[in-house]
Amino acid sequence: MAGTVIGEGLTIEGDITSEEEVVIHGNLRGKLTTSDAVTVGSTGVVTADITGSSLSVAGQVTGDVTASERIDVQPGGKLVGDIKASRFTIADGASFKGNVDMEI
Amino acid sequence: MARHNLESSVLGPTTRLTGRVSGDGALRVEGSIKGDLSVSGEADIAEGGSVEGNLNAAALEVSGSLLGDANVQGPIAVRSGAVVRGELRGSEVSIEPGSRISVRLETEFELDLGGPARRR
Amino acid sequence: MAETSLISRGTVVRGNVRGSGTLEIQGRVEGDVTVTGDVLLGEAGAIRGNVSGESLTILGQVQGDLRGTEAVLVERGAKVAGDLSAPKIGIATGALVRGLVRTDGEPALAAGRRGAVAGQALRSGGSFQKSPARAEAPKPAAVEPDSEPPPAKEERKPPPPVVPALSRGTKAKKKKSREQE
Numbered sequence: 019m020a021g022t023v024i025g026e027g028l029t030i031e032g033d034i035t036s037e038e039e040v041v042i043h044g045n046l047r048g049k050l051t052t053s054d055a056v057t058v059g060s061t062g063v064v065t066a067d068i069t070g071s072s073l074s075v076a077g078q079v080t081g082d083v084t085a086s087e088r089i090d091v092q093p094g095g096k097l098v099g100d101i102k103a104s105r106f107t108i109a110d111g112a113s114f115k116g117n118v119d120m121e122i
Numbered sequence: 123m124a125r126h127n128l129e130s131s132v133l134g135p136t137t138r139l140t141g142r143v144s145g146d147g148a149l150r151v152e153g154s155i156k157g158d159l160s161v162s163g164e165a166d167i168a169e170g171g172s173v174e175g176n177l178n179a180a181a182l183e184v185s186g187s188l189l190g191d192a193n194v195q196g197p198i199a200v201r202s203g204a205v206v207r208g209e210l211r212g213s214e215v216s217i218e219p220g221s222r223i224s225v226r227l228e229t230e231f232e233l234d235l236g237g238p239a240r241r242r
Numbered sequence: 243m244a245e246t247s248l249i250s251r252g253t254v255v256r257g258n259v260r261g262s263g264t265l266e267i268q269g270r271v272e273g274d275v276t277v278t279g280d281v282l283l284g285e286a287g288a289i290r291g292n293v294s295g296e297s298l299t300i301l302g303q304v305q306g307d308l309r310g311t312e313a314v315l316v317e318r319g320a321k322v323a324g325d326l327s328a329p330k331i332g333i334a335t336g337a338l339v340r341g342l343v344r345t346d347g348e349p350a351l352a353a354g355r356r357g358a359v360a361g362q363a364l365r366s367g368g369s370f371q372k373s374p375a376r377a378e379a380p381k382p383a384a385v386e387p388d389s390e391p392p393p394a395k396e397e398r399k400p401p402p403p404v405v406p407a408l409s410r411g412t413k414a415k416k417k418k419s420r421e422q423e
Contacts (some may be wrong), residue, residue: 217333
């Protein structure tokens with residue numbers, strides 16, 4: 019199906035808006051907004067605010083992240099920034115630094 | 123194709139990027155990029171895709187829209203539904219009838235008309 | 243209409259070629275080509291001048307602009323240094339083109355179009371009709387069109403410069419025409 023994939027060798031500097039799934043294995047510096055799911059792979063390095071329906075981080079993300087559904091930081095993943103989501107998990111082996119707002 | 127990860131990237135049809143793209147691998151643009159693009163692999167602007175900016179790649183295929191200059195090591199192929207405006211530099215440029223173009227081609231070659239050379 | 247004329251291989255035309263109908267060029271033309279029909283430039287053909295017609299199919303070499311009211315198709319093996327203009331343009335893989343290529347709006351052609359007057363001699367009845375006779379010798383059998391002086395001051399930039407340069411080394415088949423300088 020459709021979807022955006024940023025391969026490992028690619029670097030993007032700028033703002034991305036989308037209505038589809040976004041998978042990042044490379045570098046993104048800027049801003050990412052989508053109405054679908056965001057996945058940052060283990061080689062992904064993102065310095066940006068991210069907004070999506072969900073976010074899964076196995077790589078590195080520095081920025082505030084907002085999801086309408088859930089945010090998961092995987093083992094080995096690293097998130098520095100504020101989380102805003104109604105559900106989230108920080109796995110064993112993941113690192114996280116920031117505030118959490120579960121919008122209760 | 124599209125072995126997503128190392129070598130291959132794709133910008134989906136609803137994805138819009140304002141900014142620059144650079145790096146290794148191939149890139150397929152189904153959405154839109156407003157900014158420069160420079161990749162070591164092949165760039166493919168799909169039907170419906172658009173790039174507004176300058177483009178550097180190992181090879182280029184355009185079925186969508188390109189507004190900007192392209193500097194390509196290998197071949198440039200402009201497909202029949204494409205819209206291209208700018209300067210195209212490649213080892214070879216092919217244009218399919220049906221495309222809408224206003225381009226300057228800077229291919230390097232010598233003519234041999236069998237007589238004293240004139241003009242250009 | 244659609245009468246086809248042929249400039250055969252081995253024939254060199256110095257001057258503008260103009261008329262109605264279709265034209266096939268297998269030889270060489272040093273001047274503008276302006277026809278109402280199609281133009282086919284064969285693989286061994288060469289034109290140093292601008293070409294104007296309905297549908298131009300190029301397999302040889304051109305130094306000059308190509309303008310088609312319908313199409314310009316540059317095929318594999320062809321080489322064109324000049325601007326292309328037509329609603330439909332094709333450049334095949336293996337063809338080499340350098341210049342402005344536009345499917346929109348006004349052709350990039352500047353002054354020097356429609357090789358005006360020279361070639362009027364040809365225009366009797368509106369077809370070309372000259373190649374078969376000259377066809378043979380590889381020597382630059384200068385054909386009719388050359389006889390006219392360059393009266394078209396406004397147009398026809400390309401040909402005049404060419405010829406004087408040629409006259410240097412050429413076996414001077416020099417029609418008095420060019421010598422105007």
